[in-house]
Amino acid sequence: MKLILDTHIWIWSLEDAKRLGSRVQRELRDPGNELWLSPISTWEALVLNAKGRLRLRGDLDQWVAEATAKFREAPLTHDIVVEAQQLSLTNPDPADRFIAATAKLLHLTLVTADTKLLGLGEISTLANR
Secondary structure (H helix, E strand, O other), X not given: OEXXXXXXXXXXXXXXXXXXXXXXXXXXXXXXXXXXEOHHHHXXXXXXXXXXXXOOOOOHHHHHHHHHOOOEEOOOOHHHHHHHHHOOOOOOOHHHHHHHHHHHHHOOEEEEOOOXXXXXXXXXEEEOX
């Protein structure tokens, strides 16, 4: 399975794995699965850190390198940007739109706990339950 992690799932996997459901934990550990991450998630983590809502330890360059090391980097392309705008989401959050559009166009399964992204029908999702 090709999985792209929503930002909160990625952060939880790094900082608070007990918040992940047993199925999500199992899929993240499965060496047969590809794990993907959007650079939008890195941007979100850095923004949350700057606002004091997330505490990233040490040098930010080093943190990003270590936190993203086991993931394939999803591209952010013009096609993804256009798709993000066209998705039928009620959620105006641009980060969610970019990540969902990435999942759709790259045929990835989005791992999320965000109920606004689950069950859209446009993208494959794996719920954190």
